[in-house]
Amino acid sequence: MxxxxxxxxxxxxxxxxxxxxxxxxxxxxxxxxxxxxxxxxxxxxxxxxxxxxxxxxxxxxxxxxxxxxxxxxxxxxxxxxxxxxxxxxxxxxxxxxxxxxxxxxxxxxxxxxxxxxxxxxxxxxxxxxxRALEVIRESLMRGLIEARSREEVRRAFLEYEVDTSHVFPRRDLEEAVEAVVRCLSERR
The missing domain is CATH 3.40.50.1010 (5'-nuclease)
Incomplete structure (x- = not known):
């Protein structure tokens, strides 16, 4: 590898x-x-x-x-x-x-x-x-950040915004949340 x-x-x-x-x-x-x-x-x-x-x-x-x-x-x-x-x-x-x-x-x-x-x-x-958005998305998809629900997925991104005062573009954020939620549902 x-x-x-x-x-x-x-x-x-x-x-x-x-x-x-x-x-x-x-x-x-x-x-x-x-x-x-x-x-x-x-x-x-x-x-x-x-x-x-x-x-x-x-x-x-x-x-x-x-x-x-x-x-x-x-x-x-x-x-x-x-x-x-x-x-x-x-x-x-x-x-x-x-x-x-x-x-x-x-x-x-x-x-x-x-x-x-x-x-x-x-x-x-x-x-x-x-960007940080893609790093968080990828970390969620690979299970490096645990999330079981849409709310937990969204929370991982929002925590970044709170911690850094960096606000993600809303459309990009929604697309990332949807991609992670789809990935999580495929694992079940």
């Missing part, structure tokens, strides 16, 4: 460190890579403590992008900036996208520019980009 990798940007890992069910992330993936550029942006104590614990456990790994990764990330930033219909991305998101494409990892981000780039740029086709 191949190993399952993810690579996280700054906003995702900071928000995720506040989620009461945050351990499901390191159960879902074999290793979550944290680029140096991401770690250097994390300033709050709670996030640093949680990331440090995961680094010590081996669930997360500090990642140093190669010079070619950084050149490619810079090129990607300029490519996105040249398209007026796209939202900008910064170095951490660009590094995550470039490395994920190269090693087949899932990008963990809430950055709309990164989500849009993965959808619209031919060079990023096939790169999986997950």
């Amino acid at each position: 191949s190993r399952r990798f993810a690579i996280s940007d700054t906003c995702f890992v900071i928000d995720w460190s506040y989620y009461r069910r945050r351990e499901c992330l390191v159960e879902l993936f074999d290793v979550v890579l944290v680029p140096e550029q991401v770690l250097s942006e994390v300033e709050d104590e709670r996030s640093i403590s949680w990331i440090s614990l995961q680094l010590a456990r081996g669930s997360m790994q500090l990642f140093t992008p190669s010079p070619s990764d950084l050149r490619e990330a810079e090129r990607l930033i300029l490519e996105v900036a040249s398209r007026p219909y796209m939202r900008r991305i910064d170095v951490p998101e660009a590094v995550c996208l470039v490395v994920a494409r190269r090693i087949g990892a899932v990008v963990l981000t809430e950055n709309r520019g990164a989500l849009l780039a993965a959808r619209l740029l031919r060079e990023l086709r096939g790169v999986a980009v997950w």
Whole structure:
């Protein structure tokens, strides 16, 4: 069985460190890579403590992008900036996208520019980009977060919103809840 990798940007890992069910992330993936550029942006104590614990456990790994990764990330930033219909991305998101494409990892981000780039740029086709919504959905579907009813499924998402002050788009939330409920009913 191949190993399952993810690579996280700054906003995702900071928000995720506040989620009461945050351990499901390191159960879902074999290793979550944290680029140096991401770690250097994390300033709050709670996030640093949680990331440090995961680094010590081996669930997360500090990642140093190669010079070619950084050149490619810079090129990607300029490519996105040249398209007026796209939202900008910064170095951490660009590094995550470039490395994920190269090693087949899932990008963990809430950055709309990164989500849009993965959808619209031919060079990023096939790169999986997950928000917290997808991580929670997948964790529920795999039983890493227990839920037996629609209310318990919804609660897992709403707890994230309460813990992080990050509100999911309602349509996306409803689709995720429905997908998990369907999965749970198929297991019965």
